[in-house]
Amino acid sequence: DGGITQSPKYxxxxxxxxxxxxxxxxxxxxxxxxYRQDPGQGLRLIYYSQIVNDFQKGDIAEGYSVSREKxxxxxLTVTSAQKNPTAFYLCASSIWAGGVYEQYFGPGTRxxxx
Amino acid sequence: AQSVxxxxxxxxxxxxxSLELRCNYSYGATPYLFWYVQSPGQGLQLLLKYFSGDxxxxxxxxxxxxxxxxxxxxxxxxxxxxxxxxxxxxxxxxLAYSGAGSYQLTFGKGxxxxxxx
Numbered sequence: 118d119g120g121i122t123q124s125p126k127y128x129x130x131x132x133x134x135x136x137x138x139x140x141x142x143x144x145x146x147x148x149x150x151x152y153r154q155d156p157g158q159g160l161r162l163i164y165y166s167q168i169v170n171d172f173q174k175g176d177i178a179e180g181y182s183v184s185r186e187k188x189x190x191x192x193l194t195v196t197s198a199q200k201n202p203t204a205f206y207l208c209a210s211s212i213w214a215g216g217v218y219e220q221y222f223g224p225g226t227r228x229x230x231x
Numbered sequence: 232a233q234s235v236x237x238x239x240x241x242x243x244x245x246x247x248x249s250l251e252l253r254c255n256y257s258y259g260a261t262p263y264l265f266w267y268v269q270s271p272g273q274g275l276q277l278l279l280k281y282f283s284g285d286x287x288x289x290x291x292x293x294x295x296x297x298x299x300x301x302x303x304x305x306x307x308x309x310x311x312x313x314x315x316x317x318x319x320x321x322x323x324x325x326l327a328y329s330g331a332g333s334y335q336l337t338f339g340k341g342x343x344x345x346x347x348x
Contacts, residue, residue, distance in 0.1 A: 121274075123274075148334075157240070157340060157341075158340060159321060159338040159339055159340040159341055160275075160321070160336075160338040161338075162335060162336070165335065175335070205272075207274055207275065209275075211334065217263050217280055217282040218263075218334045219277060219280065220277070220336060221277070222267075222274035222275040222276070223274050224273055224274045225272070225273065225274050227272070
């Protein structure tokens with residue numbers, strides 16, 4: 118089945134450690150995205166990538182880094198510089214469909230930093 | 232600045248009752264509008280979208296939404312709610328077109344729907 122895979126579903130880290138969240142898609146979508154979700158805040162864009170080896174900062178990129186070495190993969194690293202890393206992280210990819218781009222979301226990774 | 236407002240943080244309805252979730256946007260050009268649904272601890276699923284044409288759009292799971300340019304609204308409706316509809320619902324609008332295969336969505340803060348049996 119085609120889709121977006123995020124692993125792990127739950128992740129625990131100590132403060133001061135970097136951590137990398139995985140996102141893989143087999144939908145053959147060109148564009149991929151990372152969002153952060155906090156209770157009552159909706160979704161906020163961290164980074165997005167239109168093509169391999171290219172990515173742009175979103176609204177809240179500070180303390181995060183990404184890479185896009187393969188079309189299928191868009192890992193997100195939460196660095197120790199991120200002041201409040203505990204959140205639910207969602208990966209998405211998009212495709213042109215019926216006159217508009219549609220975003221499809223993965224199941225998410227809940228990161229807890231103590 | 233462009234924005235999306237969902238005025239209701241939490242709505243409770245009885246099973247079988249009708250539902251309307253409100254969404255207002257602030258955007259200068261013709262918007263692309265979306266409604267997504269999220270079950271607890273899960274990703275988002277696209278319910279429906281509007282970008283042009285008929286202002287009443289049909290989606291999955293029996294949902295529909297109506298685009299009203301004069302009111303800058305894109306409200307989500309369902310005639311009869313089922314217990315399985317309990318979830319959080321997000322309205323979203325395109326913020327900027329940034330090239331082929333990509334665009335940026337701005338999300339509202341969500342409306343949590345509870346369903347009473």
